[in-house]
Amino acid sequence: MRRPAFIVIQLLLSIFATGMVQAESQKPNVLFVAIDDLNDWVGCFGGNPQVKTPNLDKLAAEGGLVMTNAYAPATVCCPSRSALLTGVHAHKTGVYGNKNNLKNAPKAKDLVTLPEYFSQHGYHALSMGKIFHKHPLPGDTGNKKSDAGQWAFDEYHKTLGGIGPASKKRPVNGLPNLPGEKVSYHYHAFDWGPTAENDETKMLDYRTASWAAEQLKTRDFDGKPFFMAIGISKPHLTWYVPQKYFDMYPLDEIVLPKTLATDLDDILDRNGKRIYSPSASWLRAEKYGKHKEAVQAYLATITFVDDCIGVLLDGLAGSKHADNTIVMLWGDHGWFLSEKQRYGKTQLWQESCRVPLMVKVPGVTPKNKQCMGLVNLIDMYPTLVELCGLPENSVNDGHSFAPLLRDPNMQWNHPTLTNGCLPGFYRVYDGRYSYISNRQRGAEELYDHRDDPMEWTNLIGNSEHDGIKSRLKAFVPKTDEPKSPENPD
Ligand SMILES: [Ca+2]
Ligand SMILES: [Ca+2]
Numbered sequence: 001m002r003r004p005a006f007i008v009i010q011l012l013l014s015i016f017a018t019g020m021v022q023a024e025s026q027k028p029n030v031l032f033v034a035i036d037d038l039n040d041w042v043g044c045f046g047g048n049p050q051v052k053t054p055n056l057d058k059l060a061a062e063g064g065l066v067m068t069n070a071y072a073p074a075t076v077c078c079p080s081r082s083a084l085l086t087g088v089h090a091h092k093t094g095v096y097g098n099k100n101n102l103k104n105a106p107k108a109k110d111l112v113t114l115p116e117y118f119s120q121h122g123y124h125a126l127s128m129g130k131i132f133h134k135h136p137l138p139g140d141t142g143n144k145k146s147d148a149g150q151w152a153f154d155e156y157h158k159t160l161g162g163i164g165p166a167s168k169k170r171p172v173n174g175l176p177n178l179p180g181e182k183v184s185y186h187y188h189a190f191d192w193g194p195t196a197e198n199d200e201t202k203m204l205d206y207r208t209a210s211w212a213a214e215q216l217k218t219r220d221f222d223g224k225p226f227f228m229a230i231g232i233s234k235p236h237l238t239w240y241v242p243q244k245y246f247d248m249y250p251l252d253e254i255v256l257p258k259t260l261a262t263d264l265d266d267i268l269d270r271n272g273k274r275i276y277s278p279s280a281s282w283l284r285a286e287k288y289g290k291h292k293e294a295v296q297a298y299l300a301t302i303t304f305v306d307d308c309i310g311v312l313l314d315g316l317a318g319s320k321h322a323d324n325t326i327v328m329l330w331g332d333h334g335w336f337l338s339e340k341q342r343y344g345k346t347q348l349w350q351e352s353c354r355v356p357l358m359v360k361v362p363g364v365t366p367k368n369k370q371c372m373g374l375v376n377l378i379d380m381y382p383t384l385v386e387l388c389g390l391p392e393n394s395v396n397d398g399h400s401f402a403p404l405l406r407d408p409n410m411q412w413n414h415p416t417l418t419n420g421c422l423p424g425f426y427r428v429y430d431g432r433y434s435y436i437s438n439r440q441r442g443a444e445e446l447y448d449h450r451d452d453p454m455e456w457t458n459l460i461g462n463s464e465h466d467g468i469k470s471r472l473k474a475f476v477p478k479t480d481e482p483k484s485p486e487n488p489d
Helices: 003-025 054-061 078-088 114-120 204-218 242-246 282-289 291-317 377-387 402-406 463-473
Strands: 029-035 064-067 125-127 153-158 192-194 226-232 238-242 325-331 357-360 416-419 425-429 432-439 442-450
Touching: 029 291, 029 463, 054 064, 054 242, 064 153, 064 425, 078 114, 078 377, 078 432, 114 125, 114 226, 114 377, 192 291, 204 226, 204 291, 226 291, 238 291, 242 291, 282 291, 291 325, 325 377, 377 402, 432 463, 442 463
Parallel strands: 029 226, 029 325, 125 153, 125 226, 192 238
Antiparallel strands: 064 357, 325 357, 416 425, 425 432, 432 442
């Protein structure tokens, strides 16, 4: 007769073995969350001390590692997203701008995108909201853009609904054009104001987040692991959100970002001519004294987005998938709020290159932790592939930062590359120095972030820094793929 202790040990061993088998067969799920045009104005990223983002901060408190040194592969939607979703940089695919559909780019059209790769390796890939940049297909007219990347998913859902601004007048913010300036007030315009109803649940992004929460709570995806990509479309312009979000940021308390009036004077082309001017939107806000209103509106829109993230993450937390789902949440590029005399993106300075990136790997990433490792969003593809035990995709340009997630204090400083919207326009950043090269214009910039985090003082003419420049320049691509075909106007 066996002794009771022996039976208990055998029982424990068999439970342990069963658990191991289940762990082998059940790969982790992925919740991949894109936020359009969100810069580092997130509480746990410290980009703006006034911003209210309790739900993103809660993600950090619950093990969402705060990657404080994350950079975009490009600084507008389409090239950034095309690069991070194919795993290949714009200078190799020719997808440099918003009009370059990667499906029309000879060097990109056959690349296996991240969701397709997961689908090919046993995952159920599903999506709602903006993940790929949208493009028109033949036959589309007006603003219709039928290619939203639906081809990359096993299951794709379009978000429907939303509410417009309270006022029918455009612009809602009443900001007049400058003399001679022609601006059409379409949905991308530099405009803001309260929505017709003070009800966030009717907003497009709220619906997307609610849909995702519902899928997480009610589905088991036929026993397959899932790759769920959820795209939040704000704080991309326009900043029309319910009044209650504006009320959270009283105008008289708004603190404006620090700027330098002469900042653009030291960026010169090969002929010594200044190459940058203030943007038209900045000039309008400057002339009519509307900087505080603009900052208030961006902050308000971020807090609305944060509420949507709360709905999404509460859905995950209340589901049976909570303990086996990796959350990777990112903004596609940064945004200027009057730094460098502009509103918007597209250039290669810190404010447009730096992005929020948070990664939660249940049981692995620590709570309330900032990680200083230097990463690029193009690294997300190989990182997820490694975390989920999929075979490496050899065409990926990025480096998997999975080791950094396991040990956030380790040294991790691959200099990071960001492409501009033209061939031959690059930024390389090594965690201290940023080097920007515009080959077409013959303009170069070098900044030391230890003393100059706002990149005010261009050191390129200072020969003391020639060694640093050469070192960073070695990471600039030697050749650039020409621009791929553009969508028709
Ligand atoms: Ca964007
Ligand atoms: Ca400057």
